[in-house]
Amino acid sequence: xxxxxxxxxxxxxxxxxxxxxxxxxxxxxxxxxxxxxxxxxxxxxxxxxxxxxxxxxxxxxxxxxxxxxxxxxxxxxxxxxxxxxxxxxxxxxxxxxxxxxxxxxxxxxxxxxxxxxxxxxxxxxxxxxxxxxxxxxxxxxxxxxxxxxxxxxxxxx
Numbered sequence: 001x002x003x004x005x006x007x008x009x010x011x012x013x014x015x016x017x018x019x020x021x022x023x024x025x026x027x028x029x030x031x032x033x034x035x036x037x038x039x040x041x042x043x044x045x046x047x048x049x050x051x052x053x054x055x056x057x058x059x060x061x062x063x064x065x066x067x068x069x070x071x072x073x074x075x076x077x078x079x080x081x082x083x084x085x086x087x088x089x090x091x092x093x094x095x096x097x098x099x100x101x102x103x104x105x106x107x108x109x110x111x112x113x114x115x116x117x118x119x120x121x122x123x124x125x126x127x128x129x130x131x132x133x134x135x136x137x138x139x140x141x142x143x144x145x146x147x148x149x150x151x152x153x154x155x156x157x
Contacts, residue, residue, distance in 0.1 A: 032057065040156070045069075053078065053153060063153040068092070075150035076101065086142070086149040091115075098146040099128070099139065106131045109139040110146065 016039075018028035029041015036058035037043070043051045053064020059081035060066070066083075067073040076087015082104040083089065089106070090096045099110015112124040112133070119125060126137040 029055070053156070056080075063149070063156055065153050075153045076146065077149055077153075086146045087153070088146055088150040097128075098143045098150075100142060100146070109137060109142040111139060111143050 015031040016029065017031070018026065020026050024046035025044065027037055027041055027043045029037060029043075030039025032038035037055040038057060040054055041052075048069035050067045051060055051064060053060060053066075054062035056062065060078040061080065062078060063076070064078050065073065065075045066078075071092035072090060074083050074087055074089045076083065076089075077085025079085065083101040084103065085101065086099070087101055088096055088098045089101070094115030095112065097106050097110055097112045099106070100108025102108060106128045107130065109127055110125075111119060113119055122136060124133050125139055125143075126133065127135040
């Protein structure tokens with residue numbers, strides 16, 4: 001059940017405003033004509049997890065930042081609600097992965113940096129599939145693109 005906080009017209013997207021869901025989640029942002037989150041918005045979940053970014057037909061889609069209640073976060077591209085494309089994921093313990101993601105998993109080229117600042121031995125830079133390191137490959141360009149995309153997700157304006 002949606003409980004309106006406020007709604008006002010914005011002809012470029014449909015409607016803009018906020019809603020509080022029955023489970024306690026709160027969304028403030030743009031909506032499409034069918035009542036789904038669409039365009040830029042902020043979604044706060046009851047556990048404190050927060051998404052700031054773009055939505056398409058109700059799902060995280062495009063640039064966004066997802067900050068989990070335990071301190072972990074992802075900044076980058078989303079597709080149909082999943083981490084997908086380029087981005088950076090930080091675990092709550094400080095370990096991070098910069099690179100490509102697919103279907104919510106580390107998948108493609110990238111580099112993992114541990115919380116002490118090292119990249120492992122041998123270096124965890126290369127091809128990952130289903131969150132597993134498979135092959136050492138230099139991927140400086142991919143890491144740089146992930147950093148650029150994460151910056152764009154943080155500074156979308």
